[in-house]
Structure formats: structure tokens, C-alpha cells
Amino acid sequence: MSRRCWTLRTTCVAALAILTMGGAFVVHDRLSAVEGQAPALVRGNAPGEWRYWGADAWSTRHSPLDQINASNFESLETAWQWNIAPFGPDEYYRTTPLYANGRLFTVATTRRIAAALDPATGHTLWMWRLDEGIRWQKAPRQFAGRGLAYWTDGKEERVIVLTPGYHMALLDARTGIPDPRFGRNGVVDLMDGLGFKLVPLAVDDNGPLIISDAAPYREAHPGETWDKEKGIGADGTIGIDPAQGQIAASSPAIVVDDVIIVGTSSIHGYYPIKLHNIPGYIRGFDVRTGRQLWKFNLIPEPGEFGADTWLNGSKPGTPGVGKNDAWAPYSADPELGLVYIPVGMPLSDEYGGHRPGDNLFGNSLVALDVKTGERRWHFQMIHHDIWDYDTPIAPNLLDITVNGRLRKVVAQSTKQGWIYTFDRATGEPIWPMPETPVLQSDVPGERTSPTQPIPSRPAPYAQQGLMEGDLIDYTPEIKAAALSLAKLCRMGPYYIPPSAIDATGPGALHCSWYAPGAAGGVNIDGGAAVDPDTGLMYVASQSRMSTIEVGKDPCSEHRYTQASASGPRDSCGLPGALPPPPGYVAPPRGRGAGGRGGRAGGAAGVGPTLAAPTPGTSTIAGISIVKPREFGGITAYNMNRGDKAWWIPNGGQMAPPRPAPNSPDAKLFEGVTLPPQPVGGGLAQIITTRTLVIYGTGRSGGPPADADGQFRLYALDKATGKQIGALPIPTRTSAVPMTFMHDGRQYIVYATGGGSAASLVALRLPR
């Protein structure tokens, strides 16, 4: 048998499973005996458990538990740490585990191992993974992913894992053994059923897919075999015809009643080479058999509603058609029978000249009937996105009272810094979102939407664009200096279209201000939690500003792709890229490269200065040209009124910034008292309990540990935002934490680290 002969090889670490299966059954039986019957579910979750990525089907990230509270938060101690290194590396560990019926479930490593742990000890109960051959090797999302889904009918329990190679497995939650009644021996090939031809696959190299779509696999030649020595060739794997593009999933499925809802995730769209990719899809599957029940096309095919928003056509394979993948987790209202899909953007991230039109259902919130997959309503939050503003996080469902009227709402936080709030049954906006004229692009071939919907409430949580009034004005000289830098790139209130780095003509600008940037606002690491009891919503965001520009990659099929200050992207030489134009010489990178002619200005170690300004520089002697405001960090909204309730920076620290002493521009700030601003940014990772907001500072957020050598987990009074605890922890959180009650003790579990040093950490109170 060849090394990778295509079989669904279950790597249930056998000895471990045999040793632990008995124990698992004992735990389950004991719980069943004590409880006698299945607990009443609240929003799809058993009280004290965490059965969904976002705690419950509503993605509240809320637990009613209160054993850990203001009086004892700082007494928490580490119960156990589960290191994943023995099982393999990961990127950053972005998983939020589930807790159900006495077990903790998680994924880990780039192979996306599914595992069950003993919540009290962290001992591994079972593990499962699939050898997917070159489908794993070239997977667009080759990491552990965000987690799992859980289902039970009160008798049987199942865990659903979506693999990096785009298979779906249904595992017995007690044993980890795939359910043989589901799909083929417990596994469904998710590449099947989308309408694409499946072909034998082969590779010409032994490396991964390279950002964005270079070095993919290809269709195998007839009779091609596996070259074990070189690690190339055909390994017996089949998949979607690689000429169509790449597809995967990085977030868990969501289960509503007996339907598993599964989406797709594409490769990044930063620097695409190919002019098309596989569209996004949402599908429903029967949890007992794995049978596909329905499919919803996130790029409507010809004849379907919304196809006319693709002026060059929307059929898969059409130039400009691709993505609109809903890669974030989803939310659902089991009572209404609706699942809410936050949809990402179309191909490519910052240039839409190949896809004129509004590009439905890109950047939309789509409500689908769980049973049929029919669209009940949708709202497109951005028409024809060219800012990489994928909808990055599961929307939050909550019941609130607006103007004396009970409203069942769904609130979508976004990269672009606004919350979009709708009646979740009808899609009616709770507060007006008028279509508002916006700046238009001058990039050749680009046709920007003339308007975008701008929510009137609540107010944004991140800097919007850059206007003169946003600039620091501590002295007239400082204001003038800030304005001089600001004017080097295109300014505007929001949705400032990218500039072309090769733009010519009088007054041509080669960069545009980009706030929020591609990382949000809100992004997958942060997002929002709610308090179902009060209607407060807590949004973790960042407020950053960079620039956005596009240029011609000589070896890409796209007319423009994302560029940088150093010049256009250069994909030449990458497998799968176009050959370089005759005589093409790659430009150098780095300081002095001068992509748009500005980076050569600063002296070594000092950076750009006012005397030698660089377009896109947003600081003077290290001081931001943007006035500090209550943006980023954690913003609490009273959703009953659509008002901000309170705000804190991520990590709670504020301090006046200090001008860089070695900068010749530091003298501008002599004698000026600078206002305090947050120490550290990044995306906080929030959950709520009966009385607390609990958060970690995220993988790159909050104050640096250097101050006292410690990272911390924080607790806030959820009504006021007052910090009531700051618990030293070994390393930063890298994903949203979760909490549950097990054998009478409340635990908080969070993922941390990455690479060869990722782990889960469990905290609990001492006895």
C-alpha cells in the first residue's frame, strides 16, 4: 500500500482509547443517573455547559454561572494545562472548546485533531484525526480551526469536526469512534455535492499552498503514482478539480435540531493569481445519515435571486467570480428555525474591477431556513467590497426592549466598526441604515458602489476614515504637521477607496487612509458577547489606521491586487503564477525600495520625519496624528437604547505617550501635555457570566508583559466596566475563553500560544 493510499484512516490513538473508553462511559452513566433526564436547554445550551462555539445557539458567549465572581476571581489557580506539542504544531491556537455532559471537546494542531478531555484533570480521553493526504497538504486552512459542534438527542451524543481537507466526521462523543451510519464510515466528503467534478489529485512539490493561491495541487495525469522519495505525484486522493480553485472550512459547523449547517472558507484573497475561485456555499446535512439536505449559493448562480448583482456573470469559473465565503462561525434561533450566516467578501480583497456590481451575498448577513436552506431575508452591509471587510464573527442574538417594544434582534459586529441590528425574524433594521453617498474610486476599471448603508445607531467602536477634525491639534504647529502628513494619502469619512500606486496626473495620490484596516474593527479573535438579562452588548475591537493601495502584480491574472509602500505584489516565480513579462526585473524591497517614492526618506533607526515625509506615515516622532478617542478596547452598548454604556481599553491601562527622543520632530511636543491613551491595543476576547465580563487580551493585545512580566486575565463589573480582577496567567489568550460547571466546580478554559508551544489552560478556584 502506498504511503497515502486513499482510505479513511481513523487515527483514534488506539491504546489510549481502549484505556479510556471505559472511563468515559462511567462518567456519562454517572451523570445520567444523577440527572435522570436531559436538562432543559436554554438557547440550545444546557445551563452551566458550553455546547456551542459561542456558548449557545445565539452566540451570546454568556454563562449564568457565578461561582467565580468578584470576590474570588483573583484566587483562581491553574487546574491543568494541556500541551498540544506532542501531537504536532499549530499556527496560533484559535480554538474555543466545548463542554457537554461531563466532557470537554477541542481541536488541535494543523491536522485538526479532535479530542475529548477530562475537564477535571485535562487527561486526554480520546483523539481522532484523518489522514487526508495531499488534500491536507494543500489545504487553504491548515490549522486547528475554531472548534467543534456538538449534538445530542438525549440518548446519543455526537461531536462534529470539519477537517482541513474539507471532510466532515461525526464522532461518538463518548468514544471518539466515527458513527458508521453517517456518510461513509462516519465521514462525509464535503467536496462532493457542490456541483463540481471530482478528480484524482497530484502535487508537484511537497510544500503547502502558498498565500494566496500559489502552489496548489493539480489534476493527476492518467496512471500517475506517488513518488515516495520526492513526496510528489498522485497519492490516490480525489477532490474538486483544482482548476476551479481551493476550498476548506476553518470554523465549526452549527447544529440546529437535527440539521448540521456547514459553510466554506477560501484561501486569503490578498494576492490572488487566478482570476476565479470556488464560490462560498452553505449546506444542511442530516445529522444521523450525513445526507445533504440543501445547498445555498452565496454567489447566486444565473437565474437565482441576486445573480444580477454580478454584471459580468456569476457562474463559477467566470473571471472575477469567487469566494463570498462565510468563514466565521454562525448563530441560530432554534425557535424561529433560522440560521444566521455572516458572509465574507468576494475575490479579490482590494480590487473589484473584475466583478462589477454589488456582488451579493458578499458582506451580507443572510438568514436561512434551517430545514430547507431557503433565504428568509438578507442585508448587504457593504456593496462591492474593496476593503477586505469580510463579516468576521458570529452575530449575537438577544431580546431587547426598544421604545417600549420587545424586539427579538440579531446584532452583527463587523470589521468596518459598526454594529448592524435587525429584527431577526424579518430582517427589518432596528435603527435606520440609510444608503449614504461615498467616495468613488479612480483606479482604472474599478466601479465602486455610489452608496453604502451607514447605521444610525449604535455609534461605531473604531476610528472611521480620516478627516481633518480627527487630527491632533495640541498646538497650531502640531495640527499643521499632522495635516501635512494626512494629506499625503486620500482622506475621507469612511469607505475611502484604495489608490493605485501607479496613478499619474496632477495631485495623484498613491495611498488611501484605511481605518478600520483589514484587521478591523472587530475580527475573528475578538467579537462581541452579550448579557441576555440586561440587553448589554460588549464589543471587543481595535482601532487602527494604515493605508490601502493597489498595484499591478506582473505575474497575476488580476489587473490590480493589494500593494504596499514598497511597491506592487510580485508573485513571479511562484508555482502556478504567470511567467514574468519579457525583460522583467523584480524590484528590491525594503528601505529605499521606493515603491511609491517615499520610503527612502528617513535616517536609519529613526524612520520617516517631517523633513522627509513618507506617504502613509501616521505618526510624528512616534505620536499618532489621530486624536485618542474611546475606540477599540471594549465598548459596552445598551442595546435597548442603542447607546454606548461604557468603554475601557484592552487591559485597562492608559498613559500619555512619549515622543521618540531620537526623532528630530520630538521638539514639536516640547511643553505639550499629551492626553493619555491605551497602553497596547489588539482584540480582547470576551465572555460574560451572571455578574462579570471576563476577558483575555488576545494574542497580540493589551499592555506588554514587560511592565511586570505578567500577562493577565481580567474581570469587569459588567454593569459599569469597573475592573474587579486581574489574574496573572502564563501566556496570553489566543482565542475566546469558555466556562462551565463540572462536578460542582466552575472552570474557565482558554487556548494560548502557537507554533510548537500551544496549549489549553484550565482555571478553577481552590477548594
Added chain:
Amino acid sequence: MRPQFWMTVVSLLMMSAFAHRVGGQARGAAATTTTRSGVYTAAQANRGEQTYMASCVSCHPPATYKGAVFLNWHGRTVSELFEFLTEQMPKSEPGSLAPKEYAQVIAYLLKLNGMPAGRTELPSDAAALQRITILVAPGTTDTPSHAGFTRPGLSHPGRTR
């Protein structure tokens, strides 16, 4: 003669050969050592891995900075890479890492590309880094082999999913 002398000669020859091969980009005239000489510590690279996973990996999976891709920096000084990173990365907030964090990330990238660790940490100021030339040796990396993969450019973004 001392072995170190020959190592230096070989290193210089290799540097010259590679600089020629990648298009004469070597600009490290002031450099006095190379990244083949153990210019970072293992602990620094480990910290750099964590910084990389925290701030870089969303847009730059390690494969985008390994092996043939990294040849773009071959023959140039570490100072140039340091200044490129500090001025332009992360894309969402250029310059937001501490200088020593940028140095840690570079240490991690050197490790990724098979350049050895030593006893001294890579410094975090551009002037000191001007004395170190990046010298990539094909065949010594744990890079996947990409047929026909000659000289791809870098990627420069900043986001997540």
C-alpha cells in the same frame, strides 16, 4: 591556519556566489558577519515564534517566509529586513511591536530558514544589524521544494481569519 579563517573565506565566497545568483542584490558592504554564524539565540527564536504567531501568521503562514521565498533577502543586511518590518509591519499597525519583538521575529525567520542559533541575541537596533548579512544556503532549510520556484516576492499584508 585557524578553522574560523576558512569558515569566513567559505562564507564570503558563498555570499558572493549567491549574491550573483539572485541578481546582484548584495548590499552588505559594511557587514562583518553573516547569519550563518549564529547571530541569534534559540531562546530568542522561540520568543520570536510566539510573537510571529501572535502578530504575523494570520497573513504570513510560515511557508510564505521560508526557503526560496526568503531568498529575496539573501545578500542584504539584517538591518534592511529590520527596517522593512518596523516601518511596514504589521500592515494594520506598522511599527506597533517593540524593537526587541521585531528582532525576535527575525530570529525566528532565520531559524525557519535553517540559519544556526548562537550564544548572543540578535540586537534590536538598525545600526548594529547593518553589520550582519543575510546568507541563505539552499539545501540547509527545512523548506518544501517547489519545482521551478526561483524567486518569489514577499507578501505584505495584515489581517486575520
